[in-house]
Amino acid sequence: MLLLLLLLGGAAWYLITQTVEKKATIEVSERKFKLDDAEYKTLERIEIKSRQYGNSTLVRKNDSWYMDDQLLSKYAMSPVLQAITNIEIDYIPHPNALKNIVKEIGQIGIQVQLFDNNDNQMRSYYIGGGTQSERGTYYLMEGSNQPYVTRMPFFEGSTRNSFIFSKDEMRDRSIITDSEKKIVSIEVDYPREQNASFRLTDIQSSPKVQALHRLTNNTIAAANSSAVEAYIAGFTQPGAEAIENSNPKIDSIKAQLPFAIIKYEIDNGEMKEIKLFPITDILKKGEELPKLDMLVRIERYYAECSWGDFFLVQQRVIGKWLRPYEYFTQVQ
Numbered sequence: 001m002l003l004l005l006l007l008l009g010g011a012a013w014y015l016i017t018q019t020v021e022k023k024a025t026i027e028v029s030e031r032k033f034k035l036d037d038a039e040y041k042t043l044e045r046i047e048i049k050s051r052q053y054g055n056s057t058l059v060r061k062n063d064s065w066y067m068d069d070q071l072l073s074k075y076a077m078s079p080v081l082q083a084i085t086n087i088e089i090d091y092i093p094h095p096n097a098l099k100n101i102v103k104e105i106g107q108i109g110i111q112v113q114l115f116d117n118n119d120n121q122m123r124s125y126y127i128g129g130g131t132q133s134e135r136g137t138y139y140l141m142e143g144s145n146q147p148y149v150t151r152m153p154f155f156e157g158s159t160r161n162s163f164i165f166s167k168d169e170m171r172d173r174s175i176i177t178d179s180e181k182k183i184v185s186i187e188v189d190y191p192r193e194q195n196a197s198f199r200l201t202d203i204q205s206s207p208k209v210q211a212l213h214r215l216t217n218n219t220i221a222a223a224n225s226s227a228v229e230a231y232i233a234g235f236t237q238p239g240a241e242a243i244e245n246s247n248p249k250i251d252s253i254k255a256q257l258p259f260a261i262i263k264y265e266i267d268n269g270e271m272k273e274i275k276l277f278p279i280t281d282i283l284k285k286g287e288e289l290p291k292l293d294m295l296v297r298i299e300r301y302y303a304e305c306s307w308g309d310f311f312l313v314q315q316r317v318i319g320k321w322l323r324p325y326e327y328f329t330q331v332q
Contacts, residue, residue, distance in 0.1 A: 034088065035114065042117050043115075043116060045119075056165075068167065076165070079162040086155075098147065102147060110163050110164070128160070136151050137149070168245060173239040174239050175318070183203060185200060186235065188321065190259070193292060194212070197213055235264075240313050243310075253302050261276075272307065274305050275303070280298075303318075
């Protein structure tokens with residue numbers, strides 16, 4: 001009899017222990033929204049799904065993030081990654097509020113799914129609206145019926161907004177994404193100032209310069225190497241102020257005569273082109289466009305790119321592109 005009681009007691013203890021452990025595991029898993037450091041190192045894909053805002057897929061390649069093969073800005077990605085790695089539970093909502101919270105998440109919830117570099121799903125949860133105080137956000141783990149109020153340390157407001165964006169808002173704003181070492185030739189044509197137009201060739205070996213439109217002195221000559229080096233060093237650096245692919249005036253802007261047409265060739269033979277259209281709102285009525293030596297009179301341009309992008313760019317940023325032919329022939 002004693003042996004039977006011991007066996008029954010042991011069995012009961014085992015069942016109770018397993019039930020408690022299982023319950024604890026479920027409770028922990030439905031609360032663990034944030035990725036720890038080890039998990040973040042393996043994070044490779046973020047799936048964001050929303051009835052209101054559509055779906056987005058963010059993919060990490062090395063240390064950069066992409067959406068639809070477009071490089072994303074590290075500054076734009078920062079709020080997303082911070083929300084994924086820093087989110088914490090603040091408190092459990094009152095039971096009387098659960099029904100409405102879950103209902104709202106079903107209506108406006110944003111689903112976030114996180115996958116590692118082996119395509120294993122690490123997290124899948126829904127982000128609802130903010131609390132009345134606007135200091136917390138409702139989160140619900142997929143498969144759970146218990147929502148939580150979450151927050152991020154040293155952050156005021158809802159983390160929900162970190163997952164609401166358009167591709168253009170997220171994209172890196174570098175205008176030229178090709179490496180300067182791959183560029184073999186550059187041509188800059190000024191339709192209104194043709195004598196200043198030039199073509200640089202053999203950039204990576206022994207750079208040469210040629211005037212584009214001059215009837216005389218248009219032979220190919222050795223270019224000043226320091227001038228070419230300085231020019232190419234700044235050629236791939238400028239970034240756009242804004243991405244204007246949805247600008248309703250694109251067609252009318254493109255119909256204008258560009259101030260400059262920039263073409264460059266990369267080492268695989270591909271040619272790319274950028275047309276600059278100056279924004280003349282600071283000029284007086286009837287005032288002609290300034291020439292190269294007075295470009296401070298222009299603040300911004302629209303840039304039409306042959307690869308399909310339409311950017312807003314600043315003169316102080318892209319002005320280094322707009323050099324005259326003589327810049328490459330003078331002794332520096």
